[in-house]
Amino acid sequence: MNRKEKGALTAAFTGGGGKTSLIFYLAKKFSSQGKRVIVTTTTHMAWEPKRPFADAEDTEELCRLIEQYGYVIAVKHKAGQPKISGPEPETLKRLSGFCDLLLVEADGAKRLPLKVPAVHEPVIPEFADVVVGVTGLDCIGKKICDTAHRPNDVAEFLNKKTEELMMWEDVVKIAAAEDGLRKNVGEKSFLVYFNKADVLESSDVAENIIKKCREAGIEAVCGSLKETMRPEGNMPEVSWNKEEMRDEAGTDHAGSRKQQTVWE
Numbered sequence: 501m502n503r504k505e506k507g508a509l510t511a512a513f514t515g516g517g518g519k520t521s522l523i524f525y526l527a528k529k530f531s532s533q534g535k536r537v538i539v540t541t542t543t544h545m546a547w548e549p550k551r552p553f554a555d556a557e558d559t560e561e562l563c564r565l566i567e568q569y570g571y572v573i574a575v576k577h578k579a580g581q582p583k584i585s586g587p588e589p590e591t592l593k594r595l596s597g598f599c600d601l602l603l604v605e606a607d608g609a610k611r612l613p614l615k616v617p618a619v620h621e622p623v624i625p626e627f628a629d630v631v632v633g634v635t636g637l638d639c640i641g642k643k644i645c646d647t648a649h650r651p652n653d654v655a656e657f658l659n660k661k662t663e664e665l666m667m668w669e670d671v672v673k674i675a676a677a678e679d680g681l682r683k684n685v686g687e688k689s690f691l692v693y694f695n696k697a698d699v700l701e702s703s704d705v706a707e708n709i710i711k712k713c714r715e716a717g718i719e720a721v722c723g724s725l726k727e728t729m730r731p732e733g734n735m736p737e738v739s740w741n742k743e744e745m746r747d748e749a750g751t752d753h754a755g756s757r758k759q760q761t762v763w764e
Contacts, residue, residue, distance in 0.1 A: 511602070511631075512631050512632070513603070514617070515635050517696065518634055520545060531569070531570025536599040537570060538572055539573045540602065544584065544586070547577060547581065551573055552565040552572045553575075554572050554573070575587060586623075607621055607622035610649050615650060615654065622683065624685070630688060630691065635692065637699060640666055643665060657673075657677075668708060691719045691720070694722045697724050709722060710722060
């Protein structure tokens with residue numbers, strides 16, 4: 501495969517609540533449409549040996565696997581280690597020349613629904629086109645100490661105690677704040693994906709979240725990876741255009757099928 505003259509569309513994923521699942525869902529979806537996809541990270545990801553993997557420095561092998569599978573995980577991995585780690589910044593940038601879509605996990609949350617970033621987080625590539633902040637709505641109604649990564653930081657951010665419950669308003673506050681999910685976004689396009697909308701008792705909660713985010717100038721989608729990844733699901737197609745994908749994210753009602761699958 502020849503190196504592309506232009507770099508890939510690069511999306512960085514931050515926050516908690518399903519980043520890795522969303523990344524691999526998108527990798528599978530877009531690769532099935534003929535797009536060449538590379539998955540990588542600027543931090544760490546769980547090692548999944550059944551997925552196509554190449555050392556990020558081995559361009560010959562990663563190109564071979566893209567040809568075979570449509571996507572590849574291009575990172576660094578030491579034998580026997582449960583985690584894979586991101587390549588050097590110059591290698592990460594170079595990866596964008598070998599694919600159409602570069603999906604970068606740029607944050608960690610230890611599989612918990614939400615977080616607020618520490619001083620050194622998130623690690624968003626400077627060349628990223630879009631940042632997707634992810635939060636799991638299953639945090640709503642639960643104690644901060646039971647549902648947040650670094651609960652003391654989250655409690656301090658919200659001016660609450662760790663034993664207090666997370667409310668939907670708290671989720672919006674984290675999503676909209678420049679020291680919350682918008683941290684280090686700068687002038688890049690920004691979208692919030694609220695995962696696990698299927699656990700909400702009422703669609704009113706999702707509608708309120710979307711409304712408040714849009715009032716704050718934030719594009720937001722409430723959906724469910726559990727629903728979109730069901731084998732019997734009939735997914736709509738979307739065009740391969742960054743602006744059109746962003747427009748679609750902002751033109752539908754909360755909780756609708758279209759919003760649940762906006763990245764497809």
